[in-house]
Amino acid sequence: MIHGIGRLGSILALFLFVAACDQQTAAVDGVVSAKPFPSVSFVSLDGTAISSDSYRGRLVVLNIWATWCAPCRREMPDLERLSKTLDPQRFAVIGLSADEDGHVVREYLNDKGLTFARFIDKDLKIIRDRLGISVYPATLLIAPDGMLIGQVIGPREWHSPAVARLLEDAYQGKAVRLDGLPVARV
Numbered sequence: 001m002i003h004g005i006g007r008l009g010s011i012l013a014l015f016l017f018v019a020a021c022d023q024q025t026a027a028v029d030g031v032v033s034a035k036p037f038p039s040v041s042f043v044s045l046d047g048t049a050i051s052s053d054s055y056r057g058r059l060v061v062l063n064i065w066a067t068w069c070a071p072c073r074r075e076m077p078d079l080e081r082l083s084k085t086l087d088p089q090r091f092a093v094i095g096l097s098a099d100e101d102g103h104v105v106r107e108y109l110n111d112k113g114l115t116f117a118r119f120i121d122k123d124l125k126i127i128r129d130r131l132g133i134s135v136y137p138a139t140l141l142i143a144p145d146g147m148l149i150g151q152v153i154g155p156r157e158w159h160s161p162a163v164a165r166l167l168e169d170a171y172q173g174k175a176v177r178l179d180g181l182p183v184a185r186v
Helices: 002-021 070-085 102-112 125-130 161-171
Strands: 041-044 049-051 059-065 091-097 117-120 138-142 148-153
Touching: 041 117, 059 070, 059 161, 070 091, 070 102, 070 161, 102 117
Parallel strands: 059 091, 091 117
Antiparallel strands: 041 049, 059 138, 138 148
C-alpha cells in the first residue's frame, strides 16, 4: 500500500512540475530588473565556456528552456526567426537549456534547424542557483551595458514588427514594457 502511495505522489509531483512549465505569471526571483545581470559562464553543447560578459555591447534576448517543456518548444521557431532578422552586431538571441543531456538538446536543435546561440546548464547552477528560475520558458532581456531590462515567463511570439521595435527601443536605452508581448499560440 505504501508503495502505491509513493507512486501516486511521484505522479502528482510530476504533474505539478509539468503544469508549472506552462505557467504564465510566475515571478523570476533571482534577477531583478534594473540590476546588473550576473557574470556567468555559459557552456556550449561542445563544452566550450563563454562569459556572459562577452555579449556586452549587444542587447541580449536570453531564453531559458528545456526540450521536455511543450511551451518552450512552441516558441523556439519564433526565436529562430527573430535571431535571423536582428543585426548580430547589436543583438544576440541566446538559448540556455535546463536539460541534463546535451545529446538530447543537440538532437532537438538539429532536428528543428535552430541555429541561434545555444548553451546548456546541466546542473542548473546558472538557471536555478544564480538566476532563481524554476518556471520555463523564461526570457530575460539584457541591455548592452549588462543591466537586466526585464523578464517574461511563458511562451511569446518573438518574431513580429512590434517586438522588433521594442528591442530596437531597448537597444537605444529607451524604457520598454515586456508585459505586452503577445503570448505564443497553441
